[in-house]
Amino acid sequence: MKKIHITNGRIIDPANHIDQTGSLYIADGKILSVLNPIADFSADISIDATNNIVCPGFIDLSVRLRDPGQTHKGTLQSETIAAASAGVTGLCLPPDTQPVIDTQAVTELINDKAEKANYSQVYPIAALTYQLAGKELSSMATLKQAGCVAVSNANAPLANLLVLRRAMEYASSHNLLVILHPEEHSLNNNGCTHEGFFSTRYGLPGIPEASESIAVAQYLELARLTGCRLHFSQISCKAAVIKIQQAKKYGINITADVAIHQLHLTENDIEPFNSSYHVIPPFRTTKDLQKLREGLANGTINAICSDHQPHDLDAKLGAFPETEPGIASVETLLPLMLCLVEDNTITLSQGIACLSQNPASILGINSGALTPGFNADVCIFNAALSWAVNQQNWKSAGLNTPYWGEVFKGRVTHTLQSGKIIYTLE
């Protein structure tokens, strides 16, 4: 394995309370030393990180690769290349692949493919219920052994709260993290946008915020009842933030993340009937956005994910309610996080922690930090470098982003996964 010396970068490693310019030494795929010089270190590769920030590689809690099963939308290869170019060294793959991640075989298939592709590390999340049908438990212990880091029912509904209670009890018996996307499907009523002025004005069926806050309240009670370790994925409304904040105060063992675009867009930003803005949970109001930002700043929300969902063109070509929801968002993760730093919502160190240290701690993996002995998962970026979201720069197979054509500041120059350079900006 090669020895790598990263010089002159501003090293920000929130887990180890480091924010200092200096050198990072990597050997045998592991972090050897941060800042402290190593005598006689003869680097095979030297990376000059002058004017750049060197930080732990990002861990994205939700990235749809569309592989296996929907490779017309994206492949494990195309989407891990996109993730690598965004500084993401590890990503969680939700179980709603086709077939669903509910067998050892599918888990192994994904692990094999990820190993062959050799870009970002893929952490498969096992289905909470068999076939994600919401009725019978999946073989969670077997799936954990096969390499799944958590269990989730993705965006699929559960038959009833009894199934969820038992799934949570069973998962916690095997010390498995349960990731839930809070949504009371019966209240969604075929909605495709936030129930509010926008949905009323354009005659679009709306999803009330109560759909999310009611689910949060129910899941919190079950977490309390079962003692299960629970993580809320992609919360979107003010009421959810408040409930999670209160529950944390009472000592319930929970964490939460938010999708990056929810911190930037509201229903007021949606161009009428532009399907690029069709996403679930839907863009809500300015009040919700402000509370999400506040929750991120005060630690109620622990992590930021991309909720990357690449689509083929046809999936987004139609009248708004008929199109498939989701945004291809992994490549705009860093620049949009940096916007939050720019407008003083969070500090740079907080932002990096929300993308590395905190998701690693949610998953309980030894990553997300530049601790000597950890795998050398490193992201180097230039916070001032501008780039345009266009065909030339975009890596994901999904072009479905409301930010198409926009110019952002903040670009990854190098990504290292276990000491291997998986991305270099040309």
Next chain:
Amino acid sequence: MSNLQLTQEGHLKHFITIEGLSKEILTNILDTAESFIGISQQQVKKVPLLRGKTIVNLFFENSTRTRTTFELAASRLSADVISIDIQTSATSKGESLLDTIRNLEAMHVDIFVVRHAISGAGHFIAQNTAPHISVINAGDGQHAHPTQAMLDMFTIRQHKHEFNTLKVGIIGDILHSRVVRSQIQALNTLGVEEIRVVAPKTLLPSHVEQLGVSVFNNIEESLDDLDVIIMVRLQKERMTSALLPSEREYFKCFGLTDERLKLAKADAIVMHPGPINRGVEIASSIADGPQSVILQQVSNGIAIRMAVMSLTLQNKEYAV
């Protein structure tokens, strides 16, 4: 949205929604319709204005009346018109909707009149069709039904002449009605004094007051001093989806009866976009009574659709 509907010179190119159109444009549509109203009363009910033009009515959702009035409007303008009924099930995906449009485009069509069950369908077709084609929205989902709203404005103007002193009540299923959304936008653009929407909360969309209306849950309170009463059709399926308990209770609480009508101004007109449910939203005695202008609305529908068709096509020629 307004840019999509207008040419660079600010003329009407598509007619998808009332939203974003100026008072001048709406008034021009009404004035143009006025000039067409006589044609239907002539012995030869035709003018050669759109001779040689091809108009295709694409109905992805059933409608007898709207389709018929569009067909008559087109043929009275001497255009060639064909109507195609397409079951929504065959084109539930955008790509096949687009394929349908592309195929018809290849037959050198000038106007698509589109009715579709999904909000935004007209907008989607206008964005994806060849630049020389005009799209007229004949109703998309719960979004808009601009020609219906304009024929209602036309009928109101026939009876009340000025809009700025009018108090208008819209009673019924506001939540699911594309007609109501377009009516509210048209009434506000034309500058009426007040719009009241009247329904139980289950049939009112959230934040409806932000559309520029006052909200009533009680019909008696809402009728006071009204100049125009617009009744909205109640779909039968609302009973089975837990929105209302029964037709009987609905009529008891929100039906327009003779006693209630007395609460409005003595010269108030009663409108209904049809088809009416007698004894559900409106008593027969009112539907057939002297204050009802329901059938006039239907005849005016032809003139309004003639006006919209001729305006979108004429403006295109000016632009070329």
